[in-house]
Amino acid sequence: MHQLRTRPARRLVQLYAGLVLYGLSMALLVRSGLGVMPWDVLHQGLARQLGWSLGTVTIVVGALVLLAWVPLRERPGLGTVSNVVVIGLALDAALAVLPEPSALPIRVALVPLAIGLNAVATAAYIGVHLGPGPRDGLMTGLVRRSGRSVRLVRTSIEVAVVALGWLLGGTLGVATVLYALAIGPLVHALLPRLSVEVPAARAVQPVS
Incomplete structure (x- = not known):
C-alpha cells in the first residue's frame, strides 16, 4: 500500500468516484440505444449470448484481460484491480435504475452526456496514479513488447473487439464512432486538472 502515502484520502475518493462514474457513463450509452463504447460492443455481444448481465461480463472480461498481463510483465495497481470490479458493479446498478427512453431527442442527448461523463471519470481514475485499467494495460504491454505505435496497437485491439462484439x-x-473520436482529446484536456501530484517512485504510471 506504499502507493497511498501521498494524499491517500483524496486519491481513494477520486479513484472510486471515477470508477463509479465510468460505470454510469457506460449505462447511459447503453440506454441511448445508439451505440456503446468499443469494448462494450464485445461485452454486450457476450452478455446476449451467455445470458449474463452486462456488468458481470465486464468484470469477467476485465479479469481475463488482466491475466494476459502476466506474459507481458505488466504490473497492476490498486486502481487496476478496483477497475475490474467496481465498474461492472456500478454498470449493473445504473442499468437497474435508469429507464429506457423512447423519445429520440432524449436518446440523442444521452450520447454527449455519457461521453463527457466518461472523459471526466477516465481522467479522475487515471489521475490518481494507482494503475491503469486492464484493457489499457494490455495495450501498453503489447506496445512495449511489439515495438509498434500506440495508435496502431490500440486501433487493432479496438477494431478486433468491435468486430467480434x-x-x-x-x-x-454512431455513438461508438463519436466516442472513439472524442474520448482521447477530452481526457487529454481534463487529465491535468484531475491529476494528483505523486512522487515518480511511488506512482503507477497512467496510460497516455
Whole structure:
C-alpha cells in the first residue's frame, strides 16, 4: 500500500468516484440505444449470448484481460484491480435504475452526456496514479513488447473487439464512432486538472 502515502484520502475518493462514474457513463450509452463504447460492443455481444448481465461480463472480461498481463510483465495497481470490479458493479446498478427512453431527442442527448461523463471519470481514475485499467494495460504491454505505435496497437485491439462484439450481437452505432473520436482529446484536456501530484517512485504510471 506504499502507493497511498501521498494524499491517500483524496486519491481513494477520486479513484472510486471515477470508477463509479465510468460505470454510469457506460449505462447511459447503453440506454441511448445508439451505440456503446468499443469494448462494450464485445461485452454486450457476450452478455446476449451467455445470458449474463452486462456488468458481470465486464468484470469477467476485465479479469481475463488482466491475466494476459502476466506474459507481458505488466504490473497492476490498486486502481487496476478496483477497475475490474467496481465498474461492472456500478454498470449493473445504473442499468437497474435508469429507464429506457423512447423519445429520440432524449436518446440523442444521452450520447454527449455519457461521453463527457466518461472523459471526466477516465481522467479522475487515471489521475490518481494507482494503475491503469486492464484493457489499457494490455495495450501498453503489447506496445512495449511489439515495438509498434500506440495508435496502431490500440486501433487493432479496438477494431478486433468491435468486430467480434458486433458478430455476437453487440450494438455498433454512431455513438461508438463519436466516442472513439472524442474520448482521447477530452481526457487529454481534463487529465491535468484531475491529476494528483505523486512522487515518480511511488506512482503507477497512467496510460497516455
